[in-house]
Amino acid sequence: EPEVTQTPSHQVTQMGQEVILRCVPISNHLYFYWYRQILGQKVEFLVSFYNNEISEKSEIFDDQFSVERPDGSNFTLKIRSTKLEDSAMYFCASSPPSSGGATYNEQFFGPGTRLTVL
Amino acid sequence: AQKITQTQPGMFVQEKEAVTLDCTYDTSDPSYGLFWYKQPSSGEMIFLIYQGSYDQQNATEGRYSLNFQKARKSANLVISASQLGDSAMYFCAMPQRSGSARQLTFGSGTQLTVLP
Numbered sequence: 001e002p003e004v005t006q007t008p009s010h011q012v013t014q015m016g017q018e019v020i021l022r023c024v025p026i027s028n029h030l031y032f033y034w035y036r037q038i039l040g041q042k043v044e045f046l047v048s049f050y051n052n053e054i055s056e057k058s059e060i061f062d063d064q065f066s067v068e069r070p071d072g073s074n075f076t077l078k079i080r081s082t083k084l085e086d087s088a089m090y091f092c093a094s095s096p097p098s099s100g101g102a103t104y105n106e107q108f109f110g111p112g113t114r115l116t117v118l
Numbered sequence: 119a120q121k122i123t124q125t126q127p128g129m130f131v132q133e134k135e136a137v138t139l140d141c142t143y144d145t146s147d148p149s150y151g152l153f154w155y156k157q158p159s160s161g162e163m164i165f166l167i168y169q170g171s172y173d174q175q176n177a178t179e180g181r182y183s184l185n186f187q188k189a190r191k192s193a194n195l196v197i198s199a200s201q202l203g204d205s206a207m208y209f210c211a212m213p214q215r216s217g218s219a220r221q222l223t224f225g226s227g228t229q230l231t232v233l234p
Binding site for chain 1: 165
């Protein structure tokens, strides 16, 4: 069964460093998402990506963050200058095209990347 | 904007018994849906079940069922015959109807512990 993959599973970095989190969505999916989950808290939406551009972004997704789909298979989240509060689990998700305007658009989540900023 | 509320931070259930996890929502959309995801201690998010607001019958997937009550704006997850492996965090989520993508708004989650 196709699945979303994420690398690395764990990333430890120093405050102020740049990190790139990588995701390979399911191949025929068109919508891509990044979410984050600070330890013990709920999952929060960061950004959605469709047709090679950002579709929606939350207020969390400030100028320190950027996303890219560089080669048609990878989907990356870059944090330019990490802060301590960026420590969290980062989930990538993808979903297939909507059909008939239905609200059902199951999102398939990757296993997550645990980012620790020291 | 949608809002999802899960009022039970933690629940305990005896193995083989049924348990209901509460989820209430607030939305102005006439058409919407609700997802439930399971997050075990390993951290991954596992899709469990979905129901759309226009679905006539409550959704079921194996031991999972949705008790969907639109008038009360609730979409409670019922797990029948609980197993030890059901111990996990459970999140209710609703797709945001804006733009072409449908990002999810999550509740705060319920930590379920199944006791032997």
